[in-house]
Amino acid sequence: MKIDCDYAKQIEIAVEFPLSILYKYNGQDNLDVTLDDNIIYLIDEALRKVGVYVKDKVLKTYHSEKNEEILSYQLTLIVQPPGFNLHCIASDLAQENFHQGLCIKLKSQHHGFRVTYAEPAVRRD
Numbered sequence: 001m002k003i004d005c006d007y008a009k010q011i012e013i014a015v016e017f018p019l020s021i022l023y024k025y026n027g028q029d030n031l032d033v034t035l036d037d038n039i040i041y042l043i044d045e046a047l048r049k050v051g052v053y054v055k056d057k058v059l060k061t062y063h064s065e066k067n068e069e070i071l072s073y074q075l076t077l078i079v080q081p082p083g084f085n086l087h088c089i090a091s092d093l094a095q096e097n098f099h100q101g102l103c104i105k106l107k108s109q110h111h112g113f114r115v116t117y118a119e120p121a122v123r124r125d
Contacts, residue, residue: 001116012107021101046092053078
């Protein structure tokens with residue numbers, strides 16, 4: 001999803017994964033390694049490469065409608081003209097095989113967070 005802008009503007013996104021999938025990478029006891037050394041680093045680096053400034057970050061969990069525990073990495077971004085494509089995050093995560101269960105949401109002023117990208121939690125080959 002392309003974010004277009006004619007002037008610098010602030011947007012909010014959430015990059016989310018089911019915790020059950022994150023545990024599969026390095027185990028439940030090493031979630032901090034999976035996040036800090038891999039996923040959060042890759043997200044931040046993808047945004048840096050396209051010139052987006054990260055103003056604020058919040059990491060939290062919640063339960064989905066299906067009662068699945070979700071980790072949500074919420075970012076407040078300052079986007080400069082001409083904008084950027086949110087797909088850069090998904091692309092960089094997929095390149096390192098951290099895309100399973102990925103969901104990227106964009107916050108709108110009136111409707112809260114809405115899904116702009118979703119990767120299946122289970123691969124269908």
